[in-house]
Amino acid sequence: MSGLAIRAAYVPLVDAAPLIVARELGFAADEGLALDLAQARSWASLRDLLAAGAVDAAHMLAPMAVARAMGLGPALPPVEVLMILSQGGQAVGAAEALAQRVAGLTEPAPLARAIRAAGPARLRVGVPFPFSTHVLLMTRWLGNDIDIRTVPPPLMAQALEAGEIDLFCVGEPWGSVAERQGVGRILLPGRAIWASAAEKVLAVRSGWAESAPDTARALMRAVWRAGRWLDLPANRSMAAEILARPEFLSLPPEVIDRALTGGIGGAGRFVTFHEGAATFPWKSLGGLIAALLARRHGLPEGPAVTAGSAVFRTDLYRLHLREAGADLPGASQKIEGTLSHPTAVASERGTMILGPDRFFDGWIFDPLDG
């Protein structure tokens, strides 16, 4: 198991932590894997690096992988999801003036009504990419009659200041950066809208994991261990220090620390990398994302759900992570959106407790209804 090497792409965000920590704290080296990281400045560049084979793995927005499977976006080689890298981590906020008019509200439903009443007739919402959990959260929360605009996260504060957007949904630290600049305010964590909001995934080109099984196994184990390390509260400040370095996010550690140590969104964790079976790529999660994308883009839901579920590789997760100590659920899909509290489920080791997966409006996705 030595002499393995891989190059993986990431976009400089707090939730790139599992890959960065896997490298910097030696989890990859422990697996005999030389993990080389390539920073991409846009999601389009990250996708192209993966498609062209310049990298073999990537920290990708979950809906990007599903969109490709559905035939949305440019016709590039298909990708697959080996595991989920993070849940939550989205900061939902408003431009300063609008935020002031809805101040004091913290529950998603009344907040949505207040924003509707206080904001312009057609709300302009800044998100990082057309295929992102951010878009799915915002349309779920406010409905489809909103004007979704792509704004690169580092430019989100500027877009707020210029009055180009009323609301934003963006990965940290960019919501906090907007707050620090006094141009916007974080109103909700993404998890208030969808408790188990799958955010980033570990993506590879379809077929790659079968062609390089040892490398895939080493990478998955290293990333899984990094996620477990990241979810120990005592480690989060150190994680912020590592991410802050010039070669990674190149920002002050305190800006990053806020997302990692619970400074956003009150009770419950803002972002999760491991707990509550967060990394298991439930087929129903792929299906759910596909269903929401299909609605947004006017495509038939059935085929979309089938395609979306297929690229979430629960089989590879089971194959490569069982020996590492990952507990594995008895099923590979579940009815999404029914859990309000941590819930024990049948699993190989009998230790699996799923985190809440509820939507704010009680919406439920049953993969068998599709």
Next chain:
Amino acid sequence: MTRGIDILVVESDPTRARAVADALSADGGCRVVILADVSSLARRIAEMNPDVVLIDMENPSRDVIEDLSLAAGPKDRAVALFAPGGDTALMRAAIEAGVSAYVAEGVRPEVLRPVIDLAIAQFGQMQRLRTELEATRRALEERKLIDRAKGILMRARGLSEDEAYALLRKTAMDQKKRLAEVAAALVTAAGLLG
């Protein structure tokens, strides 16, 4: 000779933008517009309606163009990523050159290809120059740092210049570090000690 393709070059570095524009209009016979400011990028592109958009791989505003390419309907897009059909060899060449290109639906491949090749060559050349410049700058800085470290050792320990250099090099080898790293540590430590 291509006949009148409209190209938008999104590039904030004026020298780089000019070099690319000159090459494309002289050799490629294209009409080239340079856009340095990326604010309201989507609206500007919609207004200009170019056949091709060229943008630095490193530019975060690439994702704004992605948005635009979906605006006309995700499966009936006005602008497609170049390398239609997933020509990954061409994509890889572009990635190495540090350029991304978007091409309007319906531009004929035989007209397009020479333009793209030219853009890749031009951006690639700029990329190499940039890398070389960076390497030269770094080497110069390291040289200065090593000279300062030598000076500190010569004063503190009464060594000759050659002896000071030999000591630095031996320390670097023993610690498996680069000479410049050892020199930097010494200069910092000397600064702290006054």
